[in-house]
Amino acid sequence: MASRVRAVTAVAGAAALAAVPVVAAALQEPFYLDLVRRVMIFAIAAVSLDLILGYGGMVSFGHAAYLGIGAYAVAVPALHGVHSGWLQWPLAMGVSALAALVIGAISLRTSGVYFIMITLAFAQMLYYLGISIEAWGGDDGMRLARRSRFGGPVDLADPYVFYYVVLALLLAVLALGHRVIHARFGMVVRAARSNEARARAIGFSPFRYRLAAFVMAGAVCGLAGALLANQTEYVTPGFMHWTRSGDIMVMVILGGMGTFVGPVAGAVAFLLLENVLSAWTVHWQIILGPLLILVVLYARRGLWGAVSGGSLGRG
Amino acid sequence: MADPLLEVRGLRKRFGGLVATDDVDLDAGEGETLAVIGPNGAGKTTLIAQLSGDLRPDAGVIRFAGEDVTRLDAPARSARGLARSFQITSVFRDFPALDNVALAVQAHAGHSFRFWRPAGADRALREPARLVLEQVGLGMRADVVAGVLAHGEQRQLEIAMALATRPRLLLLDEPMAGMGAEESQQMIRLLGTLKRAHTIVLVEHDMDAVFALADRIAVMVYGRVIAVGSPETIRASAEVRRAYLGEAS
Ligand SMILES: Nc1ncnc2c1ncn2[C@@H]1O[C@H](COP(=O)(O)OP(=O)(O)OP(=O)(O)O)[C@@H](O)[C@H]1O
Ligand SMILES: [Mg+2]
Numbered sequence: 390m391a392s393r394v395r396a397v398t399a400v401a402g403a404a405a406l407a408a409v410p411v412v413a414a415a416l417q418e419p420f421y422l423d424l425v426r427r428v429m430i431f432a433i434a435a436v437s438l439d440l441i442l443g444y445g446g447m448v449s450f451g452h453a454a455y456l457g458i459g460a461y462a463v464a465v466p467a468l469h470g471v472h473s474g475w476l477q478w479p480l481a482m483g484v485s486a487l488a489a490l491v492i493g494a495i496s497l498r499t500s501g502v503y504f505i506m507i508t509l510a511f512a513q514m515l516y517y518l519g520i521s522i523e524a525w526g527g528d529d530g531m532r533l534a535r536r537s538r539f540g541g542p543v544d545l546a547d548p549y550v551f552y553y554v555v556l557a558l559l560l561a562v563l564a565l566g567h568r569v570i571h572a573r574f575g576m577v578v579r580a581a582r583s584n585e586a587r588a589r590a591i592g593f594s595p596f597r598y599r600l601a602a603f604v605m606a607g608a609v610c611g612l613a614g615a616l617l618a619n620q621t622e623y624v625t626p627g628f629m630h631w632t633r634s635g636d637i638m639v640m641v642i643l644g645g646m647g648t649f650v651g652p653v654a655g656a657v658a659f660l661l662l663e664n665v666l667s668a669w670t671v672h673w674q675i676i677l678g679p680l681l682i683l684v685v686l687y688a689r690r691g692l693w694g695a696v697s698g699g700s701l702g703r704g
Numbered sequence: 705m706a707d708p709l710l711e712v713r714g715l716r717k718r719f720g721g722l723v724a725t726d727d728v729d730l731d732a733g734e735g736e737t738l739a740v741i742g743p744n745g746a747g748k749t750t751l752i753a754q755l756s757g758d759l760r761p762d763a764g765v766i767r768f769a770g771e772d773v774t775r776l777d778a779p780a781r782s783a784r785g786l787a788r789s790f791q792i793t794s795v796f797r798d799f800p801a802l803d804n805v806a807l808a809v810q811a812h813a814g815h816s817f818r819f820w821r822p823a824g825a826d827r828a829l830r831e832p833a834r835l836v837l838e839q840v841g842l843g844m845r846a847d848v849v850a851g852v853l854a855h856g857e858q859r860q861l862e863i864a865m866a867l868a869t870r871p872r873l874l875l876l877d878e879p880m881a882g883m884g885a886e887e888s889q890q891m892i893r894l895l896g897t898l899k900r901a902h903t904i905v906l907v908e909h910d911m912d913a914v915f916a917l918a919d920r921i922a923v924m925v926y927g928r929v930i931a932v933g934s935p936e937t938i939r940a941s942a943e944v945r946r947a948y949l950g951e952a953s
Binding site: 568569571572573574575576579580584586589591594 | 756758777779788790795797799803806812818819820821823826865866868869
């Protein structure tokens with residue numbers, strides 16, 4: 390049964406992610422730890438986008454905006470000597486949620502290409518805002534003096550601890566997302582994607598539910614941004630550039646929209662490809678492009694859909 | 705006489721130069737089944753869409769249960785007890801039949817900002833939905849994805865979704881469209897039972913269905929209601945025969 394295959398693969402994937410630090414230590418290749426941690430951070434961003442893109446049909450082309458906001462919400466307090474993660478991370482989620490509320494309230498009044506263009510425009514506005522603020526390093530961004538501090542055993546300076554924090558957050562996001570999407574709230578969001586006229590005729594006003602989903606996705610992506618700032622130990626406006634939004638969208642489509650494991654698989658595939666191919670040629674996207682076309686043509690449900698089959702939990 | 709449940713006055717809708725509904729006046733009394741007939745392009749679907757709130761009229765007033773609902777959108781009218789079915793089948797194709805109906809129940813069970821409990825195990829939604837599916841004859845098909853149901857079954861599902869909102873007025877746009885003879889008979893029987901408990905505005909081309917179900921008939925031609933009356937008077941009216949039933953005589 391398809392759902393069984395999915396469950397087994399998902400558990401095996403989680404186990405494999407949990408085993409990465411052990412293997413990396415045994416092979417004395419700390420680089421893998423770093424790479425997979427980065428993959429998981431982008432997986433969180435991709436899962437958050439899939440919540441609105443795959444389940445909600447909202448093609449937001451500005452999702453990297455929240456990645457940037459989350460990263461700055463770590464770096465700016467740090468610049469002023471505030472290093473507590475208890476403050477930085479909720480701030481990252483809160484400010485991202487607020488930005489998503491404003492952006493969503495305006496963008497969701499449109500649909501189709503207009504929605505894509507407006508979300509893109511908002512993200513580019515934030516990108517140029519980032520460039521223009523000299524106090525925050527402008528174009529160059531700024532270094533993060535130290536990673537977020539939580540106290541006790543949760544010391545992100547330890548790469549292994551940081552790794553497991555990211556893994557735990559990824560699993561938490563997946564579990565919470567799964568709950569939300571199958572609860573009444575998720576049913577409305579998915580129904581409105583499936584057939585908006587029908588959803589309205591039976592009495593739903595989709596706007597407020599879409600907006601709520603948009604805000605949740607923004608907040609989760611803001612968290613990914615906070616993690617990314619800790620990962621790279623610097624932030625730049627480039628986090629918000631539209632190509633970055635495109636990368637996240639490619640991860641979702643490559644892995645499989647409207648699934649939870651799909652975007653994770655997409656982030657793995659995308660960043661591994663980037664890693665392997667960019668060692669070969671700086672024009673590695675020349676290879677990624679045709680690959681993406683193949684996926685769209687022959688595996689409409691993405692890599693994960695091709696592996697697991699079934700209805701992808703949409704119904 | 706008490707006020708009619710539905711009162712339409714001077715309803716007008718233009719598409720460019722075309723007047724799709726032209727000064728339409730209509731009443732539907734509580735418990736009544738009002739059939740709306742007329743040739744292709746007469747404006748019947750446009751009328752239903754204005755009654756349901758999917759289209760804004762250019763002029764005119766729609767009163768429902770004594771309230772002016774002309775400016776209300778479709779969800780707000782649904783909340784007040786107006787439910788429609790679509791001429792071109794409109795269901796949630798990638799959801800099972802039961803989910804389709806459970807969604808309609810959910811839409812009328814308070815707000816949906818509920819993030820934790822799985823809706824698929826929510827008996828407050830599933831049980832009423834299952835009852836309605838059985839009522840329309842889809843009890844055995846509850847778990848089939850709507851998009852793969854047979855055409856006739858999808859038409860039944862349309863009715864089920866409208867019923868699940870516990871409407872005071874059913875707006876049915878050609879419920880028998882595209883059905884075979886046997887399926888049509890089944891649908892007529894279903895509507896015959898619904899008619900006893902519901903007020904219905906029924907748009908239909910199938911004259912057997914119309915004369916079997918209607919308490920009154922309104923005839924639309926080129927956006928205008930040219931006659932309203934009992935089935936007998938409509939059948940006898942020379943004007944109606946010329947304009948619409950003509951091909952039969
Ligand atoms: N959205 C629209 N834009 C422009 N013209 C429209 C639109 N909707 C309907 N019309 C036109 O308005 C007229 C009435 O259409 P409507 O669909 O209401 O007719 P109908 O009586 O339901 O016909 P049928 O029996 O074929 O379903 C037709 O001429 C149609 O082409
Ligand atoms: Mg029509």
